[in-house]
Amino acid sequence: MPDFDLAMARKRAFHTRSKAIEHLDKHLIDFETHFTRHQGKMIWAPNAENAKTELRLLLKDKAVYTLSHPLLKELGLQNEKNWKYLDKEEIPEIKEDGIALIFPSFYISENGSLILQDHLGLVDILLSHCQRIVYALGIEQVCPNLNEAENLLNLLARFGEGQKDFTSIHISFGNRQVRESDGPKESWVLMLDNGRSSLLAEIPQRQALYCIHCGACERHSNFQGVHADLMPVIDLIQAPFTLGQEHFQDNFKLPLSGRATKSCPVGIDLKGLILENRRVAVDRKLEGRSDALAWKTWKTAMLNRKWINKSGSIKNFTLKSFFKKYWGEQREFPKTAEKSFNEWWQESRGRSDH
């Protein structure tokens, strides 16, 4: 068996995701056609409120079994009183008439199937015990076919779990057919938009939708340790378009070290997108007032020879005070050189600046 060519796999993943997102409308229609052919039902949720209402209606008075997932957080359903979160508590006895709410990694538009990863064996328990299944996912979690899904799953295993290969997955297709012995009697797909199509309309920021949620950028960026209260990097890039433009300001807190970009298996230009978001924020005058003031002061200072030639301690104190909030408490603010270039030039070359 040939060695896994990681560089090629990453290029291929970028191509797969970019093409799929570009033709998202077609893939969604194809998926619906195939999934409903297997008697599955589609629920289209334009926003989180709508999704919550639909889910509560469908799951009302039923025993609900689910797993913790970022999508539940997005919908504000991460702590429902009567639901059983199998990864958070001891596994209860699962009632046959209960409903499982699970979260596929991808939907396959070519044949209407859903790819479910199952690291802990909990998805297996839900699929084998529950006759009714609700699959919830975002419109961007598309993959055109199973061949490409294999490549994406391999990358997810390597970058998400540090494994060489993906291990346990399930492929689900709508409802159990007449001569089939397993599969759910009833199944629904909740397809969530919730601002994703607004992001799709933005070029180049739509690239953020190529994310396959491996979590590598979060682990490799030094940002999360400093601002533990903020969302992961990729969510912060998406947030101004999916949650509201007040989130543009958070993009000024993200570092531009490029570490997150290098760690992305799909090759999303995270650093470029952060810069792009900052540019949009400035163009639309949406950066914070303190940011605007800080940069105005910076510009004035940089155009002033007297200030540039001030002693290092004064410059260090001023810069540290201005950017204290964004730099955080845990990092040492970089120090400026004791002498400006102009001073160094004059001293070392022994002639005045012109």
Ligand code: SF4
């Ligand atoms: S953006 Fe982050 S979470 Fe998404 S695929 Fe790239 S590294 Fe993984």
